[in-house]
Amino acid sequence: MREQWRAVLLLVRTAWRTDPWRSAGLLLEPISFLRFPLFAWFLGFMVDGALRHDARLLATGAAGITATRVLWFLGRWTGSWIRNRLTEEVGFALDREIASLSSGLPGLEHHERPEYQDRLEMLRQQQGVLGSSLNTLIYTGNTVVTGVSTLAALAFVSPWLLLLVPFALTALPIAAVQQRWLREAEGLSAPLHRRARHLQALTVDRGAGMELRVFGLENEVLDRFRHAAAEAQRPVLRVARRGALLDAAGDLLFLAGFAGAVAFMLWRARQGQATAGQVVMAVYLAQQVRSGVVEPIRLAGFLGEMLRAAGRMLWLQDYAREMSAARAGTVAAPERLVDGIVFDRVSFRYPGTDRWALRDVSLRIPAGSVVALVGENGAGKTTIVKLLSRMYEPTEGRILVDGVDLATLEVGAWRRRLSAAFQDFARFEFAAQHTVGAGDLARVDDRPSVRAALERAGGGHVLDTLPGGVDTQLGARWDGGVDLSTGQWQKLALGRALMRMDPLVVFFDEPTASLDALAEHALFARYAREARSGTERGAITLLVSHRFSTVRSADLILVISGGGVSELGGHDELLRHGGLYAQLYLMQANAYQPDAEPVAP
Ligand SMILES: Nc1ncnc2c1ncn2[C@@H]1O[C@H](COP(=O)(O)OP(=O)(O)OP(=O)(O)O)[C@@H](O)[C@H]1O
Numbered sequence: 237m238r239e240q241w242r243a244v245l246l247l248v249r250t251a252w253r254t255d256p257w258r259s260a261g262l263l264l265e266p267i268s269f270l271r272f273p274l275f276a277w278f279l280g281f282m283v284d285g286a287l288r289h290d291a292r293l294l295a296t297g298a299a300g301i302t303a304t305r306v307l308w309f310l311g312r313w314t315g316s317w318i319r320n321r322l323t324e325e326v327g328f329a330l331d332r333e334i335a336s337l338s339s340g341l342p343g344l345e346h347h348e349r350p351e352y353q354d355r356l357e358m359l360r361q362q363q364g365v366l367g368s369s370l371n372t373l374i375y376t377g378n379t380v381v382t383g384v385s386t387l388a389a390l391a392f393v394s395p396w397l398l399l400l401v402p403f404a405l406t407a408l409p410i411a412a413v414q415q416r417w418l419r420e421a422e423g424l425s426a427p428l429h430r431r432a433r434h435l436q437a438l439t440v441d442r443g444a445g446m447e448l449r450v451f452g453l454e455n456e457v458l459d460r461f462r463h464a465a466a467e468a469q470r471p472v473l474r475v476a477r478r479g480a481l482l483d484a485a486g487d488l489l490f491l492a493g494f495a496g497a498v499a500f501m502l503w504r505a506r507q508g509q510a511t512a513g514q515v516v517m518a519v520y521l522a523q524q525v526r527s528g529v530v531e532p533i534r535l536a537g538f539l540g541e542m543l544r545a546a547g548r549m550l551w552l553q554d555y556a557r558e559m560s561a562a563r564a565g566t567v568a569a570p571e572r573l574v575d576g577i578v579f580d581r582v583s584f585r586y587p588g589t590d591r592w593a594l595r596d597v598s599l600r601i602p603a604g605s606v607v608a609l610v611g612e613n614g615a616g617k618t619t620i621v622k623l624l625s626r627m628y629e630p631t632e633g634r635i636l637v638d639g640v641d642l643a644t645l646e647v648g649a650w651r652r653r654l655s656a657a658f659q660d661f662a663r664f665e666f667a668a669q670h671t672v673g674a675g676d677l678a679r680v681d682d683r684p685s686v687r688a689a690l691e692r693a694g695g696g697h698v699l700d701t702l703p704g705g706v707d708t709q710l711g712a713r714w715d716g717g718v719d720l721s722t723g724q725w726q727k728l729a730l731g732r733a734l735m736r737m738d739p740l741v742v743f744f745d746e747p748t749a750s751l752d753a754l755a756e757h758a759l760f761a762r763y764a765r766e767a768r769s770g771t772e773r774g775a776i777t778l779l780v781s782h783r784f785s786t787v788r789s790a791d792l793i794l795v796i797s798g799g800g801v802s803e804l805g806g807h808d809e810l811l812r813h814g815g816l817y818a819q820l821y822l823m824q825a826n827a828y829q830p831d832a833e834p835v836a837p
């Protein structure tokens with residue numbers, strides 16, 4: 237319950253912050269929701285006025301009814317106008333907040349834990365729902381005004397008329413039963429729905445589209461889709477029929493109560509205890525009792541569900557606050573490296589897993605060095621990159637940057653000293669200029685810099701193939717957009733990594749997997765030369781590659797296996813050592829020269 241109140245408060249606060257005038261204007265709408273008792277009351281005046289030939293009473297009734305209609309019209313019109321605008325604004329404000337909170341999370345843990353992922357996914361899916369929940373909140377308030385005022389007016393005529401309420405309340409168990417049936421039916425259809433959605437997605441998916449055509453599967457998939465969709469509908473249709481019957485039974489029950497109320501009022505009139513006007517008023521109000529009682533309760537249930545979406549927003553706010561506090565290093569990031577980076581007994585497990593991705597790693601990366609990480613798939617190379625860029629924190633041990641614990645450095649400032657081409661590089665579908673320029677936001681529009689970075693990345697020719705040069709919109713789904721091959725995207729990502737002028741640590745995590753070995757070697761040999769010539773800042777280059785022709789030019793090679801460093805040294809030293817590195821190197825060297833004699837260390 238406390239959560240729900242927090243959610244209500246969140247909505248109200250956001251509305252007030254977004255648009256205080258409209259928020260205040262909303263208070264006008266509930267007044268117009270007094271229309272039923274007011275209308276019934278003035279109708280009673282008119283009836284009594286007509287029967288008693290009392291022109292004043294008649295005129296008061298007529299004027300009252302007109303005023304009630306006008307009030308209703310104005311209240312509804314301005315209310316819904318204000319409400320629509322406000323809920324839209326609040327929806328946008330909250331959607332913006334979701335985007336800013338989730339992209340501002342300091343690490344990546346939320347992508348790993350299923351329960352976080354589910355909540356984030358639900359929040360993303362329910363964008364817009366948060367705005368509507370404000371609408372529902374206000375509307376629920378309005379129906380409460382209608383319900384309470386209707387019952388109060390009935391009690392004013394005769395408290396006995398409130399006996400109609402239990403008849404109206406039968407609608408609630410009926411709705412509960414219908415809801416349960418519906419949930420069960422939805423549970424039955426869910427797997428079929430999922431299947432139908434999957435099949436439908438196949439028909440519009442580009443990758444699947446190629447296989448559908450090659451294997452002639454279009455009709456087969458369409459048939460399966462139609463079948464699954466029809467099957468998924470079946471249980472829901474069945475309960476809809478049963479639900480309609482139940483509704484009819486509930487209606488009959490209320491009708492019986494209503495008939496009793498009418499009979500009771502007629503009896504009172506005969507006894508001289510009620511005027512004709514009061515009879516009309518009571519009959520008019522009695523027919524509103526059902527919706528007057530049931531609507532607020534029904535909407536409150538609905539509101540509860542909507543508030544759960546707002547509750548998830550609160551969760552995200554709390555989580556973001558917690559994570560930022562946990563990562564709130566305060567030490568300024570260094571301007572240059574003197575000693576280097578030290579891993580001091582670092583172990584790491586991905587959140588939600590119990591396998592060590594890195595176990596007890598201790599090593600020193602000297603300032604100014606070009607370091608290569610090699611190892612089999614899944615050895616832990618990318619994990620080292622992620623720890624150094626503080627996407628995660630070590631589970632045990634420390635990483636020291638010039639003797640200072642990396643965890644104490646201000647995370648944003650540290651990241652501004654990095655640059656990276658990640659293995660899972662992003663495909664920013666912007667104009668090519670910005671896709672590359674994003675690597676150094678300050679120079680995002682600087683054409684010569686983008687061109688130079690791309691040239692260094694060996695991707696200058698990608699620009700030449702684009703119809704509008706650097707201004708070409710990338711991504712086929714945009715107007716005039718051009719799609720690129722995986723290798724071309726990768727070159728742009730590499731260009732992005734070369735945009736920052738003076739990074740202290742640069743990661744290249746297999747950024748050239750789609751280049752041939754010779755091109756990759758040439759690229760990194762040139763880059764390593766550049767990196768070494770700028771050693772006054774002590775910058776470190778960390779290169780992950782499976783290609784030993786590239787790796788061998790590094791100053792220091794770390795062989796990662798099974799989450800630990802198994803060998804460490806220069807190329808010649810490791811070959812002499814005759815361990816895993818030598819073995820893998822020779823295997824690859826021989827594979828490139830199948831007819832050649834095995835290369836001896
Ligand atoms: N997000 C994750 N959640 C859970 N486990 C992960 C995650 N990412 C990686 N792992 C696991 O951690 C281990 C190390 O993975 P890592 O990505 O560091 O390997 P890698 O050496 O970079 O491999 P590759 O050469 O294939 O890129 C692997 O066993 C992998 O299954």
Ligand SMILES: [Mg+2]
Binds near residue numbers: 617618619659745
């Ligand atoms: Mg990797």
